[in-house]
Amino acid sequence: MEHIVELCYIVAAILFILGLKMLGSPATARRGNMISSLGMLIAVVVTLCHRDVVSFQWIVIGAIIGTIIGALAARLVAMTAMPEMVALFNGFGGIASLLLGWGEFHGGGAVSWFKLLPIAFAVLIGGLTFTGSLIAYGKLTGKIETKPVLFPGQQVVNAFLLLAAIVCTALYCSGSASGAQYQIFIVIVVLSFIFGVLAVIPIGGADMPVVIALLNSYSGLAACAAGFVILNNVLIVSGALVGASGIILTKIMCKAMNRSLANVLFSGFGGATTAVGGTTEGGEVRPITAEDAYYVLEAAGSVVFVPGYGMAVAQAQHAVRELGELLEGNGTEVRYAIHPVAGRMPGHMNVLLAEANVSYDQLVEPEDVNPAMETVDVCMIIGANDVVNPAARDDESSPIYGMPIIEVDRAKTTIVLKRSMAAGFAGIDNPLFFKENNRMLFGDAKSSISTLISEFK
Amino acid sequence: MEHIVELCYIVAAILFILGLKMLGSPATARRGNMISSLGMLIAVVVTLCHRDVVSFQWIVIGAIIGTIIGALAARLVAMTAMPEMVALFNGFGGIASLLLGWGEFHGGGAVSWFKLLPIAFAVLIGGLTFTGSLIAYGKLTGKIETKPVLFPGQQVVNAFLLLAAIVCTALYCSGSASGAQYQIFIVIVVLSFIFGVLAVIPIGGADMPVVIALLNSYSGLAACAAGFVILNNVLIVSGALVGASGIILTKIMCKAMNRSLANVLFSGFGGATTAVGGTTEGGEVRPITAEDAYYVLEAAGSVVFVPGYGMAVAQAQHAVRELGELLEGNGTEVRYAIHPVAGRMPGHMNVLLAEANVSYDQLVEPEDVNPAMETVDVCMIIGANDVVNPAARDDESSPIYGMPIIEVDRAKTTIVLKRSMAAGFAGIDNPLFFKENNRMLFGDAKSSISTLISEFK
Amino acid sequence: MIAIFLLFILVLAIFLGFELIAKVPSTLHTPLMSGSNAISGITIVGALIVTGRSGSETATIILGTLAVAFATINVVGGYLVTDRMLAMFKKKY
Amino acid sequence: MIAIFLLFILVLAIFLGFELIAKVPSTLHTPLMSGSNAISGITIVGALIVTGRSGSETATIILGTLAVAFATINVVGGYLVTDRMLAMFKKKY
Numbered sequence A, B: 001m002e003h004i005v006e007l008c009y010i011v012a013a014i015l016f017i018l019g020l021k022m023l024g025s026p027a028t029a030r031r032g033n034m035i036s037s038l039g040m041l042i043a044v045v046v047t048l049c050h051r052d053v054v055s056f057q058w059i060v061i062g063a064i065i066g067t068i069i070g071a072l073a074a075r076l077v078a079m080t081a082m083p084e085m086v087a088l089f090n091g092f093g094g095i096a097s098l099l100l101g102w103g104e105f106h107g108g109g110a111v112s113w114f115k116l117l118p119i120a121f122a123v124l125i126g127g128l129t130f131t132g133s134l135i136a137y138g139k140l141t142g143k144i145e146t147k148p149v150l151f152p153g154q155q156v157v158n159a160f161l162l163l164a165a166i167v168c169t170a171l172y173c174s175g176s177a178s179g180a181q182y183q184i185f186i187v188i189v190v191l192s193f194i195f196g197v198l199a200v201i202p203i204g205g206a207d208m209p210v211v212i213a214l215l216n217s218y219s220g221l222a223a224c225a226a227g228f229v230i231l232n233n234v235l236i237v238s239g240a241l242v243g244a245s246g247i248i249l250t251k252i253m254c255k256a257m258n259r260s261l262a263n264v265l266f267s268g269f270g271g272a273t274t275a276v277g278g279t280t281e282g283g284e285v286r287p288i289t290a291e292d293a294y295y296v297l298e299a300a301g302s303v304v305f306v307p308g309y310g311m312a313v314a315q316a317q318h319a320v321r322e323l324g325e326l327l328e329g330n331g332t333e334v335r336y337a338i339h340p341v342a343g344r345m346p347g348h349m350n351v352l353l354a355e356a357n358v359s360y361d362q363l364v365e366p367e368d369v370n371p372a373m374e375t376v377d378v379c380m381i382i383g384a385n386d387v388v389n390p391a392a393r394d395d396e397s398s399p400i401y402g403m404p405i406i407e408v409d410r411a412k413t414t415i416v417l418k419r420s421m422a423a424g425f426a427g428i429d430n431p432l433f434f435k436e437n438n439r440m441l442f443g444d445a446k447s448s449i450s451t452l453i454s455e456f457k
Numbered sequence C, D: 001m002i003a004i005f006l007l008f009i010l011v012l013a014i015f016l017g018f019e020l021i022a023k024v025p026s027t028l029h030t031p032l033m034s035g036s037n038a039i040s041g042i043t044i045v046g047a048l049i050v051t052g053r054s055g056s057e058t059a060t061i062i063l064g065t066l067a068v069a070f071a072t073i074n075v076v077g078g079y080l081v082t083d084r085m086l087a088m089f090k091k092k093y
């Protein structure tokens, strides 16, 4: 029996691996997710058959509560609220690892450092993931101050807490404080919570996606640590897979923003920048009415839509798709150029456009659209700003210099849809707005596009 | 100590993985190979420190002999003889697994099926790999009949032997034949040798590269089995890596030839086909002299070389490079289009051109050169035949229909360098030779190109 | 010795994770994030064992039940939300 | 239990192998073949243990020594020949 359980764990791990592999292509991704969930089901069922598991009452209660909450949350969340949902789930994974470690410690199975150390790790990482994710959730929903919270001596406090955590862990593992071991354990729990809070409050709300990816990676590490606690293979493998995934996503986001991870975590980016927004210098701006924009689009042979965060704010994805279809009906070639960090989380625009039923083979990446940009008649920039800022290419002094962009300024005509001259996430000027072949279509993206659509009909 | 040894094995495995990863790009490949060999060194050194290893005399003797032979062979082999060299090394890996299993069995450490079964696998796969590789070596060097050796009842004999092997293995593992166990073991050894011979003789000499890749995979599996014999992690991991690598290479080759693995292994391909070679029908052939070819090349703005097996036969790679440089000096854009199965082993052309000092960024793949083929002025086809056969694209009845090709027939002019109108490996006609914009430059590729070069000077 | 095996497994899984994830196109990064997040709910296995063991104290059972509940939210919510997202990714012809 | 761990390791290594090798461009397939062939000479580790054990019979020692010799040829020859090939892959500017 024991062996069959272990073999089933291997099967579960294989299914996780296959599932992640299939998540690599839009055509197979959904099946991949199901295969991965099948792996989870197998792991759970087989664990319930484990000889150690004898009383089911509390398990059933916990599982029912969890299933109801999880299913409801997954059902009810709006597509635009995905980032905060992921943050919350992530935090729950973290606290589960902490509770598991605590339960194992309380159960008294832990005597040697070989067991105590993984418990300490599971608790520290799990607790940090929990509170960190909650803060990230709060910042994303605007429930707490989204600006970086910085206070004097922050680094000193952090260093002191880190030292305390190391000392406590050492004392606790060595068993030299046998009388006070439980007290020390509680201190570690509390410290882990404080860590999570302190790590995330100094980071600006707009950097939360990076934080979530990183915390995702941590929740994987916590699962790994839990795996070492109960000596379970499948926890270790799955935890490592998740850990790797989170780190890669973090790296991709940092690279696309052309910032280092250290800069994201420690610099308090986004605190000062909001002040810089809404500048004026740089030349003349040429506004355009929806009616004139209609004539431009009507005459175009090829149109590229470049969506950005503004499309998410305006919830304009359905209108954009409708406009795209009208243009196609008009014989125009329509594509959507998606920048990897457009919006506020990786792949944000893809999810929104998918929701609006845009076929994923119409979506193109910057590398594919940039080389032939000169041949594009009209670029419609829908609430994007930083990701089309030519300063990233031309202006070495720009804070985003070096970040890869969609080079819409090389298209024949550009039309920018936004509400004002305000800056985007990075809080910097965009020379594109002042170019001769650029027109600004001011107003909420959704209403502007709706007007355009009515012109077409 | 024990733990340190095991940790070092983990390090060795990591180095193998990193090494294979770095083999993925020409710029890092050499360093990757060194890192992989460093992993091997660590594994060996650490094993010598293992508490079980106490007498070194015989180890030193074996290692010295092996090092001398291996180093000499690696030094002296000609680049064109790579396939047979790899086959030979591969066979040695297989026999080492067999001997290891035998030694472990003889040493008497084996009592439960849990140890006996892996030994049986190590012996069976190791022995098969050994003799199979030797036959492949013989066929590649022409030391034995390269045509498929087929005899009546071959399948029956094979099935009978397989049954015998299964029965022997079962008897031997169950221990139910305790008196005769050693005899049965020897029967297994002999059977494994026979298997290797019988598996490879019915395969034509030109299919040997596929066989070698497959045997490479088997030698990995043998190492895996040996790992289960001595319960050693690093053997299992490395064996699995090699096993996967061999299978992928086999698959790639089969796919590029548009044949199934079963067809390669069992069909006796290449036996009948030689008869079909050298056909005539199809229209008029337009020969060209080296002098006229010179004028064509001299006037060309872009030239693509397409090397094939004939370049290897003629050893023309240095001459080709020289001609390429002369053309470049003349202001012509020169590229080399390499088909994945041009020649007789995967990447064959790349190795030869690298030997001749052609920069690897001048080498392009079919997918990259095909789309813009119309813009190429001259394609020089140097001893290639099947890989440029338009029948693979156009003629559904062709045996190679569906195999991806380099579509040189769409270039403005093609010049084919070969000695006769004989067919290539697949033994089929090539309609390219009869196209209006094609010229045949008959003769050995090396001497033809040398003449061209002297024209240029 | 078990620690060595587990460490080996950890190392291999990390390498494998990097290889697998690096191939996922940016189109799918949001579902990847929530999908891998669901996988991290595998701690549920540990939670089940801690909760279901015989003769545990009440405190252990409470901790375990909470762990089960939270891990279940993570698993169920994570997979469902990912599926909801992926159901929207369609190719039209 | 050890068998389970080894099996797990085997499975992970196979997946990892496929991911790694599938990325190697066809340019490098010949060196890949000989390079991975050299790695399969890892049986040398087993051969060393069998040969070096104390108190073995002569027959075992002979078998072991042969195994060491063959595995060494595979390792040394394989790595050297791969290096020779790869040394030729150069980029000119």
Ligand SMILES: NC(=O)c1ccc[n+]([C@@H]2O[C@H](COP(=O)([O-])OP(=O)(O)OC[C@H]3O[C@@H](n4cnc5c(N)ncnc54)[C@H](OP(=O)(O)O)[C@@H]3O)[C@@H](O)[C@H]2O)c1
Binding pocket: A206, A207, A208, A209, A210, A253, A256, A257, A307, A308, A309, A310, A311, A313, A314, A340, A341, A342, A343, A344, A345, A346, A347, A348, A382, A383, A384, A385, A386, A387, A388, A417, A418, A419, A420, A421, A422, A423, A424, A425, A426, A443, A444, A445, A446
């Ligand atoms: N995707 C990720 O994973 C991620 C993670 C972290 C950070 N980031 C960062 O986020 C930024 C993304 O660039 P982006 O170009 O997508 O967005 P952006 O630079 O933040 O610009 C968004 C623009 O949309 C406009 N907008 C807002 N609401 C609108 C509405 N209702 N209708 C029309 N326009 C509206 C805003 O201008 P008005 O106010 O004038 O309307 C704003 O300039 C990058 O700097 C990236 O580094 C991305």
Ligand SMILES: NC(=O)c1ccc[n+]([C@@H]2O[C@H](COP(=O)([O-])OP(=O)(O)OC[C@H]3O[C@@H](n4cnc5c(N)ncnc54)[C@H](OP(=O)(O)O)[C@@H]3O)[C@@H](O)[C@H]2O)c1
Binding pocket: B206, B207, B208, B209, B210, B253, B256, B257, B307, B308, B309, B310, B311, B313, B314, B340, B341, B342, B343, B344, B345, B346, B347, B348, B382, B383, B384, B385, B386, B387, B388, B417, B418, B419, B420, B421, B422, B423, B424, B425, B426, B443, B444, B445, B446
């Ligand atoms: N690369 C691999 O891994 C691999 C493995 C197994 C099988 N294969 C098969 O091998 C074939 C490779 O195609 P390929 O186009 O490279 O070769 P090919 O179709 O075999 O043709 C080679 C041509 O070179 C000519 N040739 C021979 N010696 C020559 C010399 N000294 N000078 C000039 N020409 C000479 C021959 O014609 P003449 O006799 O008229 O000169 C022959 O037609 C494919 O069918 C492939 O499926 C490849």
